Every structure is written in structure tokens, then in C-alpha cells.
Amino acid sequence: MLKVGITGGMGSGKSTVCNILKNLGVPIFTSDDVGKYLLDNDDYLKDEIKRTFDSDMYTSTGRLDRERMAKLVFNNPDELQRINAIVHPRVKAEFDSWCKKNEKKPYVVKEAAILFETGKHKEMDKMVTVFCPKEERINRIIKRDEATKEDIEKRMMHQYSDAERNALADFIIINDGKEDLLPQVMELHELLLNEYTRVKALF
Numbered sequence: 001m002l003k004v005g006i007t008g009g010m011g012s013g014k015s016t017v018c019n020i021l022k023n024l025g026v027p028i029f030t031s032d033d034v035g036k037y038l039l040d041n042d043d044y045l046k047d048e049i050k051r052t053f054d055s056d057m058y059t060s061t062g063r064l065d066r067e068r069m070a071k072l073v074f075n076n077p078d079e080l081q082r083i084n085a086i087v088h089p090r091v092k093a094e095f096d097s098w099c100k101k102n103e104k105k106p107y108v109v110k111e112a113a114i115l116f117e118t119g120k121h122k123e124m125d126k127m128v129t130v131f132c133p134k135e136e137r138i139n140r141i142i143k144r145d146e147a148t149k150e151d152i153e154k155r156m157m158h159q160y161s162d163a164e165r166n167a168l169a170d171f172i173i174i175n176d177g178k179e180d181l182l183p184q185v186m187e188l189h190e191l192l193l194n195e196y197t198r199v200k201a202l203f
Contacts, residue, residue, distance in 0.1 A: 001099070001102065001103050001104070001105055001106065001107060001108060001196075002106065002107035002108075002125040002126060002192060002195060002196050002199070003099065003107070003108060003110065003123065003124045003125050003126075004107050004108065004109050004110070004124060004125065004126045004127075004128060004192060005109075005110050005111075005112065005115045005120070005121050005124035005126070005127045005128065006018060006109050006110070006111045006112075006128045006129075006130065007111070007112055007113065007114070007115040007116060007121075007127070007128070007129055007130070007165065007169075008113075008129050008130030008131065008132070008165065008175075009131075009132070009134070009137055009156065009159055009162060009165070010113065010137060010141055010152065010155060010156055010159065011132065011136075011137035011138065011140040011141040011144070012129075012130040012131060012132040012137055012175060013130050013132060013175035013181070014111055014113070014130050015030075015111070016175065016181065017128075017130050017173055017175070017181070017185055018030070018109060018111050020181075020182065020185045021109055021185065021189060024189055026105070026107065026108070026109055026189070027098075027102045027105055027108045027109065028108075028109045028111060029095055029098050029099075029108065029109065029110045029111065030111045031091055031095070031110060031111060031112035031113075032111075032112065032113060034091050034094050034095075035087050035090075035091050038087065038090050038091065038094070039064045039087065040062070040063050040064055042090060044090075045086065045087065045090055046058060046062075046064075048086045049064070049083070049086060052082060052083075052086060053069075053072070053079075053082075053083075056068075057069060069083070074154055074155055074158065075154070077158070080158060084118065088118060088120075092120075095110060106192070106193055106196040106197075107125075107192050107193070107195075107196055110124065113159065114158070114159060114160075115127070116160050116164070116165060116168055117158070117159060117160055121168065126170045126171070126192065126195070127168065127169050127170050127171075128169060128170065128171045128172075128173060128188065129165040129166060129168075129169035129171075129172055129173070130173045130175050131162055131165070131166060131172050131173065131174050131175065131176070132174075132175050132176050132177075133162070133176060134156070134162065136176060136177065138152050138153070171188055171191070173185065173188065
């Protein structure tokens with residue numbers, strides 16, 4: 001089984017690419033969704049967040065106050081690093097367990113926004129980045145989240161640039177609204193299946 005990481009800047013269309021692969025039968029692990037679930041449901045994680053930050057980070061219903069946390073971490077790189085240090089090991093443990101359940105598949109996908117930034121790309125066999133120009137991504141996010149351009153650019157500051165991601169990736173999928181997306185994903189799928197067959201033949 002190959003472990004394939006899929007990343008890209010905010011609004012690049014990572015989820016769209018992963019949905020296509022999911023329809024092809026590829027198991028998809030969405031790191032951000034798993035992290036959000038754990039923050040609301042993992043008692044150990046909740047206790048660590050309360051101890052490290054503030055018990056008021058959680059609402060009376062036991063859910064993380066995401067708006068408050070976002071304001072804290074996105075204006076302070078040190079605080080962002082602190083919460084990542086708490087959450088990422090738990091997400092990794094979930095991913096490792098999930099991989100064991102899918103070990104008979106030719107390949108699995110881990111979708112995450114900051115695979116390169118955290119160094120987690122080194123744990124993948126192949127890395128894919130979904131590329132879309134920054135201005136187009138900003139426009140997409142404004143329409144999707146009703147966020148301001150200023151807030152979006154602040155969040156983007158914590159991610160690698162397109163050039164940095166593209167230089168590190170094994171495959172680049174262009175999702176700028178001009179290039180046809182489906183043929184690129186199908187080509188990627190075939191390449192990964194062939195890579196799995198090649199690697200399997202070595203053992």
C-alpha cells in the first residue's frame with residue numbers, strides 16, 4: 001500500500017480532487033475533519049487544550065469555541081505551534097490505525113492543508129499538490145466562507161507559497177478553472193496504481 005499526501009493552498013480544491021478519487025474507490029483520510037472531530041470528542045485532547053490555553057476554550061455543550069481559538073492562533077505563530085503540537089500526534093495515531101484497516105488497498109490518500117509545513121510529507125510515499133493562483137483562491141474563499149480578504153491573507157501566511165509546494169511535490173494538479181480537472185485526476189490515479197504494481201513486484 002502506498003501512502004499519498006494531497007495538499008494545496010486554501011481554496012485550491014483539495015477536497016474536489018479527493019472526492020473524485022473517493023468515487024474511484026480510493027480511501028481518503030481528511031486530516032482537518034479528523035482533527036475537528038477529536039477536538040470536540042477526545043477527552044484527553046480536550047483536557048490538554050483546557051490546561052494549555054483556557055477552560056473557556058470550550059462551550060457549555062463541550063464543543064471547542066473555534067472562533068475564539070482561530071483569533072488566538074492565527075495572530076500568534078507560537079500559539080499555533082502549541083495547538084499543533086497537541087493535536088497532530090493524535091491525528092497521526094488515527095491515521096496509522098486507519099492505514100492498517102486499509103492496508104490491502106493499492107494506495108490511500110491523506111488530505112491535509114499543511115503537510116509540507118509540518119514535515120509530515122516525509123511520512124508519505126508520494127506527494128500531490130493542487131495548484132490554483134492565489135487571487136483565484138482568495139475569490140473562492142470569499143464566496144465560500146464570506147470571509148474578508150484581509151482575514152484570508154492572514155491565514156495564508158501560515159502556509160507555504162505555491163512555488164514552495166510545487167517544488168516539493170511529486171505531482172501537480174492544476175485547478176485554476178481553465179485546465180480540465182477530471183483527466184488530470186484520472187492520470188494521477190493510473191500513475192499511482194502503476195507505481196503500486198511496480199513497488200509490489202520488487203518484494
